[in-house]
Amino acid sequence: MARNTYRTVLPVVAALVYCVGCATVPLNDARSNFNSGALDVAERDLASLPHNADRVLYLMERGMIRHLRHDYTNSTRDWLEAVQIEKDLETHSVSKAGASMIVNDSLLSFRGYPYERTYLHVYLAKNYLARGLWEDAAVEARGIIRRLQRLDGFPDDALSHYITGFCLELCGDDSNATMQYRETAKLAPNLGLDEKTGRFTASTGSGTNASPPSPQNGAELVCFIDFDGHGGMVPELAEIYVDGKLLGTTRTLSNLASLESASRQRMEARRAAKTLTRIALKESVSLYASSKNNDLGGLVWLLLFSMEKEDTRRWETLPSKMAVARVACPETLTEFEVVFKSYSGAPVSRMTVKAPIVKKDRIFVSLCRDHP
Amino acid sequence: MSHFVTIVRVFTLVLTVLIAGSGCSAFRASVKTEDVGTASAKPMDTGYDFGDLRWLGDSIGTDLMSSSLLSQSGRKPIIVVMGIENRTDEHIDTKAITDTIRTKLINSGKADFVNESRRDSLLKEQGFQLSNCTPETRAMIGRQLGARYMLSGSLIKITKDTPRQVRVSKQEQVYFQLTAEVTDLETSLIAWTTQKERVRGASKPLIGW
Numbered sequence: 001m002a003r004n005t006y007r008t009v010l011p012v013v014a015a016l017v018y019c020v021g022c023a024t025v026p027l028n029d030a031r032s033n034f035n036s037g038a039l040d041v042a043e044r045d046l047a048s049l050p051h052n053a054d055r056v057l058y059l060m061e062r063g064m065i066r067h068l069r070h071d072y073t074n075s076t077r078d079w080l081e082a083v084q085i086e087k088d089l090e091t092h093s094v095s096k097a098g099a100s101m102i103v104n105d106s107l108l109s110f111r112g113y114p115y116e117r118t119y120l121h122v123y124l125a126k127n128y129l130a131r132g133l134w135e136d137a138a139v140e141a142r143g144i145i146r147r148l149q150r151l152d153g154f155p156d157d158a159l160s161h162y163i164t165g166f167c168l169e170l171c172g173d174d175s176n177a178t179m180q181y182r183e184t185a186k187l188a189p190n191l192g193l194d195e196k197t198g199r200f201t202a203s204t205g206s207g208t209n210a211s212p213p214s215p216q217n218g219a220e221l222v223c224f225i226d227f228d229g230h231g232g233m234v235p236e237l238a239e240i241y242v243d244g245k246l247l248g249t250t251r252t253l254s255n256l257a258s259l260e261s262a263s264r265q266r267m268e269a270r271r272a273a274k275t276l277t278r279i280a281l282k283e284s285v286s287l288y289a290s291s292k293n294n295d296l297g298g299l300v301w302l303l304l305f306s307m308e309k310e311d312t313r314r315w316e317t318l319p320s321k322m323a324v325a326r327v328a329c330p331e332t333l334t335e336f337e338v339v340f341k342s343y344s345g346a347p348v349s350r351m352t353v354k355a356p357i358v359k360k361d362r363i364f365v366s367l368c369r370d371h372p
Numbered sequence: 373m374s375h376f377v378t379i380v381r382v383f384t385l386v387l388t389v390l391i392a393g394s395g396c397s398a399f400r401a402s403v404k405t406e407d408v409g410t411a412s413a414k415p416m417d418t419g420y421d422f423g424d425l426r427w428l429g430d431s432i433g434t435d436l437m438s439s440s441l442l443s444q445s446g447r448k449p450i451i452v453v454m455g456i457e458n459r460t461d462e463h464i465d466t467k468a469i470t471d472t473i474r475t476k477l478i479n480s481g482k483a484d485f486v487n488e489s490r491r492d493s494l495l496k497e498q499g500f501q502l503s504n505c506t507p508e509t510r511a512m513i514g515r516q517l518g519a520r521y522m523l524s525g526s527l528i529k530i531t532k533d534t535p536r537q538v539r540v541s542k543q544e545q546v547y548f549q550l551t552a553e554v555t556d557l558e559t560s561l562i563a564w565t566t567q568k569e570r571v572r573g574a575s576k577p578l579i580g581w
Contacts, residue, residue, distance in 0.1 A: 080463075090542065090576065090578065091576065091577050091578060091579065092578055092579050094579060135457065135458055136463060138458075138459070139458060139460065139461055139462065139463050142459075142460065142461035143461045145461075146461055146531070171457075171459075173459070
């Protein structure tokens with residue numbers, strides 16, 4: 001093969017390899033440290049974020065790390081930036097689309113599935129709730145509504161509707177809160193949710209202990225609980241205790257595996273068509289090169305197809321399941337215990353929650369996650 | 373062979389341009405800055421911006437100044453600002469609107485305001501003075517003035533955009549409405565109210581470089 005040809009091809013190879021392997025190492029390290037509970041190290045891994053096609057993903061992950069570290073201010077900053085970038089990505093980039101037709105879909109800017117975009121607002125709302133910023137939480141609730149109104153065949157989500165209803169309820173927007181609780185009840189009909197109050201009036205039937213009905217007037221605790229699981233086993237439910245007394249159990253409203261699977265199915269046809277087109281294009285380029293020089297054709301074929309890979313980017317620090325507990329509680333609540341239980345009712349893990357616990361009128365609001 | 377090399381070179385060039393444009397941050401445009409007058413600044417999108425802040429603050433302040441509540445001679449009511457509720461899906465600093473209104477009214481000399489946002493600091497300073505300052509310079513306790521009126525309101529937003537269809541741009545219209553009201557704290561009657569609204573449309577390209 002002529003020397004000139006190699007001189008021409010090599011820069012292409014270098015450029016493509018550089019682009020395909022674009023800065024995923026710190027992200028993988030951060031996720032690994034996050035999963036092992038080393039949140040400080042995980043945050044250090046993502047101390048500076050690249051301005052590339054994956055920036056939204058980086059911001060999602062770092063925001064979650066900071067959220068779990070109770071650094072709600074910086075977590076909020078990350079997620080608000082992710083929301084803004086994602087909004088700008090509504091404009092479809094011809095250059096990236098063209099490049100992705102030759103290389104692979106990971107060259108496209110990451111926007112996430114619709115449920116991941118909705119969860120940006122859900123977790124922003126949680127951050128604001130944790131800081132007692134009720135009006136800002138309601139702003140995010142309206143952002144969730146906007147997202148859920150444009151699902152375009154992608155799966156709906158009960159937890160998103162529930163937290164929306166709750167944020168609006170806290171701000172006195174009862175009629176809209178009721179609408180959201182109604183949507184929650186439609187998506188999760190077996191939870192015994194009272195559409196008007198957002199309280200759970202009956203046993204779920206899936207737990208080992210039925211929750212007592214919440215009070216009409218006394219203090220109550222609303223705790224959003226995320227389940228991660230240990231050793232591959234995700235708890236079935238969690239029980240809330242104060243001073244050894246059972247207050248009630250969680251209701252599971254979201255299962256991330258189901259959301260991802262349904263979203264993937266929705267995208268399947270579109271992705272398959274694009275992959276076929278890309279493969280045909282790569283074959284054509286390789287054939288043309290082979291017709292001129294057999295060696296070069298083989299090299300081009302190898303190069304183009306070695307870069308063919310599925311776009312598997314997703315927000316991996318999201319929990320496996322999301323639940324809510326809404327239970328009667330003492331008027332002066334300073335801490336409570338959460339016991340995570342398996343399907344058989346055996347305790348899997350437990351944690352004492354002291355923060356965040358914030359109060360609005362008679363409602364205590366809290367968050368926790370059974371993270372390692 | 374030389375013909376083929378030319379093709380590969382062109383292919384390389386196109387690919388390089390595509391990859392550079394795909395966002396690997398290799399290229400950055402230089403930064404240009406210029407001062408833009410507050411009056412001549414144009415909205416960049418349909419969202420709430422500083423033009424809205426100025427317009428809402430100024431127009432509501434002007435309306436309130438010319439209202440019968442403040443225009444009666446010899447009457448200078450004391451007002452407390454209780455804030456404007458943000459009922460939109462944007463994080464908007466609505467306190468900046470009431471700050472603008474308050475500045476306008478205080479400068480006009482038609483109303484007095486109690487500083488409700490610094491109440492804690494004020495009490496703390498009074499406590500400090502009581503313990504540490506000379507009697508002739510310390511602020512007297514229990515001589516604060518009570519507000520007769522309360523300024524409050526709410527800001528709403530309604531967004532309408534074109535449905536999903538084959539198109540090259542996305543049309544969007546956003547309606548903002550701000551309701552401001554002054555409530556008599558003695559009678560709980562609304563003594564004055566006004567509404568300001570604006571609709572802004574924008575077209576956003578769905579295809580870009």
